[in-house]
Amino acid sequence: MKFTWFHLMPYRFLPDDFKEKYRSVWVDIPRNLYDPKLGHRLYNDYLDQLEFADRMGYDGLGVNEHHQNAYGMMPSPNIMAAALARRTRNANLVVLGNSIALYNPPIRVAEEFAMLDVISGGRLVAGFPVGTSMDTNFCYGEIPATLREKYYEAHDLIIKSWTEKEIFAWNGKYTKLRYVNLWPRPIQQPHPPIWIPGGGSVETYDFCADHAYQYSFLSYFGYIAGQKVADGYWEVMAKKGKEDNPYSMGFAQVVAVSETDEQAEKDYAPHMDYFYNRCLHVYNGFADAPGYRTVKTIKAGLLGQVGKQAALRREGLGWGDLVEQGYVIAGSPKTVRERLREALKSLRCGHLMLLMQIGSMPPELVRKNTDLFAREVMPYLRDLWTGYEDRWSPKRLPQAEIAMPAPVKFELEVKTNGHARHGAESAAEVRGAAK
Amino acid sequence: MKTVQNVANGKFSVEMEVVGSGAPLLYLHGAGGLTGMDPFLEELGRDFKVYAPHLPGFGESTGGEHIDDVLDAVLFYHQLMDELGIDSAYWVGHSMGGMLAAEAAAIDNSRVKKLVLTSAAGFWLDEHPIPDFFAAQLDELAPLLFHDTNSPIAKAFTAIPDDFKALEAMYVERVKRLAMASKFLWPIPDRGLKKRAYRIQAPTLLLWGESDKLVPPVYVGEFKKHIKNSREHLLKAAGHMPMYEQQEAFCSAVRSFLKG
Numbered sequence: 001m002k003f004t005w006f007h008l009m010p011y012r013f014l015p016d017d018f019k020e021k022y023r024s025v026w027v028d029i030p031r032n033l034y035d036p037k038l039g040h041r042l043y044n045d046y047l048d049q050l051e052f053a054d055r056m057g058y059d060g061l062g063v064n065e066h067h068q069n070a071y072g073m074m075p076s077p078n079i080m081a082a083a084l085a086r087r088t089r090n091a092n093l094v095v096l097g098n099s100i101a102l103y104n105p106p107i108r109v110a111e112e113f114a115m116l117d118v119i120s121g122g123r124l125v126a127g128f129p130v131g132t133s134m135d136t137n138f139c140y141g142e143i144p145a146t147l148r149e150k151y152y153e154a155h156d157l158i159i160k161s162w163t164e165k166e167i168f169a170w171n172g173k174y175t176k177l178r179y180v181n182l183w184p185r186p187i188q189q190p191h192p193p194i195w196i197p198g199g200g201s202v203e204t205y206d207f208c209a210d211h212a213y214q215y216s217f218l219s220y221f222g223y224i225a226g227q228k229v230a231d232g233y234w235e236v237m238a239k240k241g242k243e244d245n246p247y248s249m250g251f252a253q254v255v256a257v258s259e260t261d262e263q264a265e266k267d268y269a270p271h272m273d274y275f276y277n278r279c280l281h282v283y284n285g286f287a288d289a290p291g292y293r294t295v296k297t298i299k300a301g302l303l304g305q306v307g308k309q310a311a312l313r314r315e316g317l318g319w320g321d322l323v324e325q326g327y328v329i330a331g332s333p334k335t336v337r338e339r340l341r342e343a344l345k346s347l348r349c350g351h352l353m354l355l356m357q358i359g360s361m362p363p364e365l366v367r368k369n370t371d372l373f374a375r376e377v378m379p380y381l382r383d384l385w386t387g388y389e390d391r392w393s394p395k396r397l398p399q400a401e402i403a404m405p406a407p408v409k410f411e412l413e414v415k416t417n418g419h420a421r422h423g424a425e426s427a428a429e430v431r432g433a434a435k
Numbered sequence: 436m437k438t439v440q441n442v443a444n445g446k447f448s449v450e451m452e453v454v455g456s457g458a459p460l461l462y463l464h465g466a467g468g469l470t471g472m473d474p475f476l477e478e479l480g481r482d483f484k485v486y487a488p489h490l491p492g493f494g495e496s497t498g499g500e501h502i503d504d505v506l507d508a509v510l511f512y513h514q515l516m517d518e519l520g521i522d523s524a525y526w527v528g529h530s531m532g533g534m535l536a537a538e539a540a541a542i543d544n545s546r547v548k549k550l551v552l553t554s555a556a557g558f559w560l561d562e563h564p565i566p567d568f569f570a571a572q573l574d575e576l577a578p579l580l581f582h583d584t585n586s587p588i589a590k591a592f593t594a595i596p597d598d599f600k601a602l603e604a605m606y607v608e609r610v611k612r613l614a615m616a617s618k619f620l621w622p623i624p625d626r627g628l629k630k631r632a633y634r635i636q637a638p639t640l641l642l643w644g645e646s647d648k649l650v651p652p653v654y655v656g657e658f659k660k661h662i663k664n665s666r667e668h669l670l671k672a673a674g675h676m677p678m679y680e681q682q683e684a685f686c687s688a689v690r691s692f693l694k695g
Contacts, residue, residue, distance in 0.1 A: 138570070141622040145614040146503065285570030289621075291614025295607055 001344065001384035002393065004094050005053035005370065006062030006252060006353040009046045009080075011070035012360045013038055014278045024283035026069040026134040033070065042073070045363045047083055052367060053356075054088035056374035059393070060125065062094040062353055064197070066132070067139040071279045078112045085120040086405050092394050093120055096197050096216060096353075097127020101147055102140045105175045106154035107182065110161045114186040121403065122187035122396035127216070128155055129197040130204075134282060137289040144291030148203070150174045162191035193392045195250060195351075200229050201297045205236040208248070214392040216250030216353065220280065221313070223253055223343035224326035230347040232300075246350035247390040253343065254355045256330035257372040264330045267365060268358075269319040272328060275359030276314050282307055333376030341381060350385045351392065439495070440488070442515050447498030449515060452487040455480020458548075459524040460693070461512070462487040463532025465554070466568075466616035468494060472591070475678040478686040482694065483525065488515060490532075492615030499615050505626045508619065509539040516546060525693050526637075527551040529678065530650065531616055534628065537658075540639075541631040549693055550635065553642040553685075554650050554675045557632075558657040559625040565650055569613060569621065582646045582674040592676075632661035639665035640692040644673030644680065668692070 014033060015021070022029060050061045061084055063077040074080055081093045093116060098109045117124040130151050136142045142150070153172045160168065160180070167181040186192055195214040198204035208215040215233050219226045230249065237244060254272070258264035287307025314327075322328045329339045344352060356373065357366040396402070440449040452469065454476045460483035462476065469489060479485050490508065492499030502508050512535070516524065523546050528536025533555025540547045559565065566579055573593050581589035596602050619626060639662045641655045655667045668688050673681040 137621070143621045144617050146618070283570070285567075285572055285575075289569060289617070290610045290612075291617055293610075295611065298607060298610065299603075 001381050002059040002247070002351050002390060003378055004060030004062045004250075004351060004353050005050065005058040005091075006064075006094070006096075006355055007046055007050055007080075007357060008064070008072040008279075008355065009042070009074050010275070010279050010357075010359060011039075011073055012042060012274075012362075014070055014274075018278045019281050022281075024286055025071050025279060025281045026066075026132075027138045027283070027286045029068070029070055039073070046357070047080070047087070049357055049363065049366050049370065050080075050084055051087050053370055053374075054084075054091040056370055057378070058091055058354075058370075058374065060092040060094040060351075061088065062096055064096045064127070065099055065129070065135070067135045069134065078116060081116050081124070082119065085116060085123070092123045092125055094125040094195070094353075095127050096125070096195060096218075097129050099131030099136055099140075100128050100154040100158060101142060101151040102131065102136060103154070105177060106157050107161050107177070107180060109154075110158040110182055111184075113192065114162070114182060114184050117186040117188055117192050117394075118184050120396075121401070122192075123394050124186070124188070124192040125195055125392075125394060126192040127195045127197055128158075130201070132199070133289045133292040134286045137292055138286050144289040147292065148294070152207075159191065162186060187397060188395055193394055195392065198229075201293060202232065202300050203294060203297070205233050206240075208233075209236050209240045209242050212242075212248075212391075214248050214250055214351065216252070216351070218252045218353070220252075220254070220276075220327065221310075222322075222326035222328065223251065223347055226251060227346060230349070234348060244348065245388050245391070246344075246348045246385045247388055247392050249347070249349050250351035250353055251344075251347050251349040252353035252355055253340075254328040254330075254358055255336060255340070255369075255373065256328055256356070256358075257333055257336050257369055257377060258330075259332065261331035261335055264332070264335075265319050267368075268328075268330060268361070271359040271361040271365075272319065272322055273359070276317070276322075276327075279359055280310070280314075284311075333372060336373070336377050337380050340377065341384070344381070344384055350388065350390065440515065440518065442498075442511070442518055446501055447491050447511065447515075448496060449491070449498075450489045450495040452476055452485070454485040454487070455483055457483040458693075459483070459519075459521045460485045461516070461521075461524045461526050461536075463512070463526065463528040463536050464490070464493070465530030465532050466613060466620060467530075468612045470592075473678075475682045475686055478682060479527075479689060482690055486519065486521075486524075488512075490615065493612050502615075503618055505535065505538050505619055506542075508535050509542050512539055513543065513546060522546070523548050525549050525551070527553065527689060528555060529553050530675065531556055531619060531624075533557065534619060534624065534626075537628055537632060537635065537662075538626075540637055541628070541634040544634065544636045547635075547637040550637045550639040551642055551689055551692065552639060552658060553677060554644060554647050555641075555654070555658065556620060556624040556650055557626075557628040558654055559623050560653065560657065563651055563653050565624060566648070567622075568649060569617065579649045580675045582644060582672050582680055586680065588676075588679050592679075629657075629661060632658070633663075635662045636664065638692075640688070641665055641667040642677065642685070642688055642692075643667065643669050644675060644677040645669045645671055646673065647675045647677075649675040 063080045065077045066072040081095050100106050113126045137144045161182045170177045195216045197216045197218045256268040258267045284307045356369045438451050489496040526536045533552040534557035577584040577593045643652045670677045678685045
């Protein structure tokens with residue numbers, strides 16, 4: 001069993017009356033609600049949290065891409081992965097991922113992923129989401145009706161750019177290039193493992209099954225509601241005669257560990273409320289542009305993550321309901337161990353994406369959650385799926401070949417105008433303020 | 436009368452309303468499509484032979500995957516005319532259909548006797564942004580489309596069926612139509628008509644509802660600027676859907692312009 005510590009990097013400081021006052025956390029959220037000074041603290045806190053997870057033995061560190069929103073502040077997850085590549089040693093860098101239809105030409109993604117793979121010594125997981133409708137259609141202006149076709153073409157180009165031995169020309173419908181010649185090449189050959197984040201589009205099952213990619217279901221409804229999607233995936237795999245290897249499936253789950261079940265409620269309930277009522281407060285008109293989902297998916301009745309339907313489903317849910325219905329797996333280490341084991345087994349999931357900072361959770365609570373889970377839960381679940389080979393994790397360079405970054409030293413060694421400048425002082429100040 | 440026309444050796448199958456008799460009039464619907472309750476077609480049919488094809492992707496028409504942009508759509512309409520044996524026609528285009536009719540005229544004047552553009556899309560003014568009707572919810576749509584949101588016609592347009600099956604069918608149909616429309620209108624309904632509109636030679640009527648909030652009458656000025664042989668006619672107590680909201684005044688304006 002493998003565990004990825006997944007960060008959404010939300011903006012933690014939306015006003016209490018946000019939901020009443022504004023129609024959407026995404027697309028047209030007022031810019032003046034963002035304070036870059038607080039943003040500075042948040043990015044650094046969040047990177048600290050991921051670096052801590054690396055030291056606590058999590059298998060992967062997860063980041064993803066979203067635009068024009070307070071739900072997740074990573075327009076470019078590659079920038080976060082680059083920062084992590086230098087400051088972490090153990091965990092894989094799970095970039096889940098780049099919305100490849102948005103980049104022109106898409107080989108930019110192939111290049112940046114190759115850079116990350118080379119810098120990190122082969123620790124990259126390359127994620128290719130279609131992207132939400134808010135991100136792709138409304139923020140980045142992609143025509144809904146052709147988004148998926150453009151996505152598939154971008155995928156084919158990226159894969160070919162990684163695998164083709166010779167320079168080639170690409171005469172696509174959306175991208176035309178006379179010379180495709182990828183420098184640098186990724187360390188992992190022929191390319192890093194590919195994970196496809198899905199929100200329940202039925203086409204994504206087939207796509208993953210046909211290419212032997214990992215299917216990552218990123219849901220906020222939790223494992224009970226997610227069962228339908230997991231079943232759909234395994235059904236397609238079975239129909240196509242593919243191996244039912246649990247490592248070919250990832251699942252995102254909010255997990256909150258505390259000393260006792262009661263303490264968990266005290267610790268986490270307000271932050272869940274912030275997440276479900278502010279971070280996911282998306283105007284229904286932005287949830288699903290016409291043509292973003294195929295008619296086939298609409299008819300399959302798979303609900304979106306955001307918008308009116310999703311909000312209605314969550315309406316009036318208190319902590320007890322969220323726990324009961326599996327939106328969040330929370331409680332004492334024992335409770336979390338038991339429920340997670342049950343969830344992972346029934347989903348047949350070998351790669352768990354843990355959402356451990358959620359909504360407005362402050363750094364000390366995130367640290368506690370991360371620490372308790374690593375010590376009191378993770379070791380007890382490692383035995384799951386031991387008979388299966390994980391072909392979806394990166395294959396890094398042998399330890400002896402890994403380059404070591406020079407130790408970090410904040411003091412400037414160069415004197416300016418005869419005065420020594422002490423960067424450490426101001427950095428410490430900022431860190432102190434953030435704690 | 437509803438007909439199904441096979442076009443381009445089966446590349447497209449086109450559901451089409453064909454009404455009346457007289458000189459051919461080609462009606463190009465907007466992004467909302469024809470509703471099945473379009474009495475103005477009958478009314479125009481008293482003087483013209485009206486052809487109102489559903490653009491592929493709309494209604495029962497198929498072949499939408501062969502149309503990606505304005506040029507594809509224009510050539511589709513020209514092919515349809517070829518196969519109907521119509522050299523030249525009166526063109527009446529509403530909203531998205533107005534945009535496509537103007538583009539068609541710019542590409543081939545010989546196929547257009549006269550042109551009526553009503554509530555037409557195709558231009559963009561930064562000072563007068565066209566509201567994002569793709570994101571609008573049903574209850575937000577009525578004020579964008581109608582002068583009087585309490586009129587029976589406005590209510591009929593934005594009614595939500597009680598029955599779940601009917602609701603799902605309506606939703607799927609809406610998604611299909613707007614997905615097709617997004618190829619010409621998303622995210623900004625401007626595909627460069629301003630570069631090409633100078634080519635339009637046909638006498639052109641710019642027929643607008645005075646209280647059109649989706650493509651406000653200020654856009655009439657843009658069309659006038661680019662189309663030399665054009666004049667305007669504003670309809671009172673009409674919004675973006677004048678052929679529904681003020682059917683009589685709309686049809687009489689079209690008739691007297693085309694016959695005049």
